[in-house]
Amino acid sequence: MKRMKFEFAPFRSRRAGLLCAMVVLLCFSIGFNANSQNSKKQAQNAPVFSNSVYEGNDPVYNNYPLKEGEFYNPILQGAYPDPAITRKGDDYYLVASTFAIFPGVPVFHSKDLVNWTQIGHALDRVSQLDVHDTPISAGVYAPDIEYNPNNDTFYMIVTAFAGGAGNIVVKSKDPAKGWSEPYKLKFGGIDPSMFFDDNGKAYVVHNDAPDKGQELYEGHRVIKVWEYDLAKDQVIAGTDKIIVNGGVDLAKKPIWIEAPHIYKKNGRYYLMCAEGGTGGNHSEVVFVSDSPMGPFIPAPNNPILSQRSLNPNRPNKVDWAGHADLVLGPDNKYYGVFLGIRPNEKNRVNIGRETFILPVxxxxxxxxxxxxxxxxxxxxxxxxxxxxxxxxxxxxxxGNFTFKDDFTSKKLDYRWVGLRGPREAFISSSKKGLQITPFATNIKELKPTSTLFHRQQHNTFSYTTTLDYKPASEKDLAGITLLQSEKFNYVFGLTRKGKDYYLVLERTEKGASKIIASQKIDVKKPIQLQVKAAGDAYQFSYSTNGKDFVNVGGSVSGDILSTNVAGGFTGTLIGLYATSANDALPQ
Structure with a gap:
């Protein structure tokens, strides 16, 4: 995955990372104790959300209804980028990037490559993933999942720009039953993947910078391979070797050769990589060798996947295709999963990079x-x-679907995620719905927020929820947020000014916030909050009687919710948000 311009804190030591994780847990513990001992008032005043309804209505799915024997692409809509896939027998497992979302790295299961079930997350504990102070587009990048038949073990390897982790691997005998604590790997670079040869040997391959002093141009990268010690779960020192320099043709100055995977077929080794950077020049290329240590020779027909040279005004456009992984399907034919985007009518990417599939x-x-x-x-x-x-x-x-949640289930749906910290730190169930105990943190801070998120999965959608809440002061706010990052977002929430209650609509761009509109309302009964989007046009509304909705702020642009404007690697997140550190004040 091509890296955009972010300022990351340098990797800390393992000891410092563990210390940070302990501090986070301690802070959460202190927070819980403080809430239980000192804040009866706050607990009584905590907002309760219920009747959550997300409904997608993209025209493409209405115009292309499914016939028998068909399914829709992408297979995972919303921000599920950088997919990787593996197979054990008749079972397929797929993972995707999550950055600073917590828990990290969703794990999906399928028997047929069409019907998928999320079975959990690979990194679901603070001890595995410490992203408490991480920008939303840092965190964990480009995971790979591999099954090793030689020891009947699954491996998930990933780069973590947080908590001093670097490149890590976790293991599992059964992905549905959880994953080990991470093993920190002793190499730099990004986008690692693993390869297990049929002779029992193991390898790690990854993107890295050229040797010192050898960088020829901006975006010049290399692919490096290491032998891997399965007993010690560590690369073997001194075995590293550059197997691709720059890309398919160094003379053409290819950029961001990355996301490598090695496969073995008919006794030969194939290396498949992304090239061109995540964006309009993205592609997938392939090389071959007689050894996993190279040398690797590029195929004459590269790229083998790309949408970059097509008419930019084509209908139902899918773009940025690349970052792929291959697997043998149930029909004994190959398939490839990869990321792509479906931009809106202004060619902006609000949904984020999604997981697609094609036969190979x-x-x-x-x-x-x-x-x-x-x-x-x-x-x-x-x-x-x-x-x-x-x-x-x-x-x-x-396709087009409706996702309803009344939050009465004993187990929270895996589609609901937190940001920079566990959901369990701020949510609890009640007879009325989902209660969120607000943190003294607002959505613009690089801290865990008391916000429960669902991915935007369509360009045309509506989201409605019921809010039961009476804020005690102007510092209290609860409502919904549409978040591309901590610096680019909308907040539509209920707060207080004097004795009166107000709904405020706030737009934050480049970290600077502006109140678009505010509306005094009656909160004797729970209110409904709603956001609707039709491409770039977003509208925020409320209802006090459950049927008549009143718009606040007119139609506003979704520009700040796009990767094009906000940068980064995520898609828009729709959040149920509460804070006791509100700074969005009614006009």
């Missing part, structure tokens, strides 16, 4: 994505014998 033709020497170099279609043919159950029987939905 590997009948010749090199694999190539079927229809991966022509405009991608919104539908695909399913592997033979598969029945489309998406959105049913617990399988992840795609």
């Amino acid at each position: 033709d590997w009948s010749g020497e090199f694999p190539i994505f079927v229809n991966g170099l022509v405009p991608m279609e919104p539908k695909l043919q399913m592997p033979k014998g598969v029945v489309n159950k998406t959105g049913k029987e617990g399988f992840f939905p795609n």
Whole structure:
């Protein structure tokens, strides 16, 4: 994954990282004790959210209804970028990047590559992932998941720009039952993946900078390989070797060769990488060698996947395709998962980078994505014998769908996530719905926030929730937030001014906040808050009677919710937000 311009704190030592994790846990503990001992008033005053309804209505899905034997692409809508996939028997497992979202690295399971169920997260404990002070687009990048048949173990390896971690690996015998504590790996660079040869040997391959003094141009990177000691869970010192310098053709100054994966077929080793950087020049390329240590020779038909050379005004545009991984499907044919984007009518990326899939033709020497170099279609043919159950029987939905949650289930849906810290630190269930105990932290701070998030998964959508809340002062606010980052977001919440209650709509751009509108309202009963989007146009509204909605602030631009304006690697998050450090004051 190409790195944009962010300022990261340098990696701290393992000891410092563990100390930070302990401090975070201590802070949460102190917070809980303080709440229980000193804040009966705050507990009584905590906002309660209920009747959460997200509804997607993208025209492309209305215009292309599914026929028998078809399914929609992307398979994971919303910000699920940098997918990696592995197989054990008839079971497929897929992971994606999460950056500073907590818990980190969602794990999905499928039997057929069409119907997916989220079974958890690989990094679900603060001891594994310390992102408490991390910008939203730092944290964990580009995970890889691999099954090693030689020891019947799954490995998830990832780069963590947080908590002094660096490159880490966690292990599991069963991904549905959790993952080990992390093993810190002794190498730099990013985007690591693992390869297990049939002779029992193991390797790590990753993106890195060229040797010191050898960088030729901006974006010049290399791919490096190491032998890996399975007994010690560590790369073997001195075995590192550069196997690709720059990319397919160094003379053309290729940028950001990254996200490498090694595969073995017919006794030969294939290295597949992204090239061109995450963005409009993104692509996938492939090399071959007689050894996992190289030398690797590029295929003559690169790239094997890209949307970069197509008509920019094509309908139902999918773009930025790349960062791929291959797997043998249930029909004994190859498939590739990869990231792509579906921009809105202003060509802005608000949803984020999503997980797509295409069949792969590997009948010749090199694999190539079927229809991966022509405009991608919104539908695909399913592997033979598969029945489309998406959105049913617990399988992840795609296309246009409605996700309702009254928060009465004993287990919170995995689609609800936190930012920089555990959800359990601020949520609790009540007879009325989900209670959020507010932190003295607002959405613009680099700290854990008391906000429960759901990804925006469509360009055209509505989200509605019921809020039962009476703020005690202007420092108290609860409502919804649409967040691209701590510096780019909207807040639509209920606060207080004197004896009166107000809804405020605040826009934050480049860290500078502005009140777009405020509205005095009656809160004798719970109110409904709603946001609707039609491409770039977002509208925020409320209802006091459950049926008639009143708009606040007119139609506002979603520009600040796009990667194009805000930068970074995430998509828009829709949050149920509460704070006791409010600075969005009514006009």
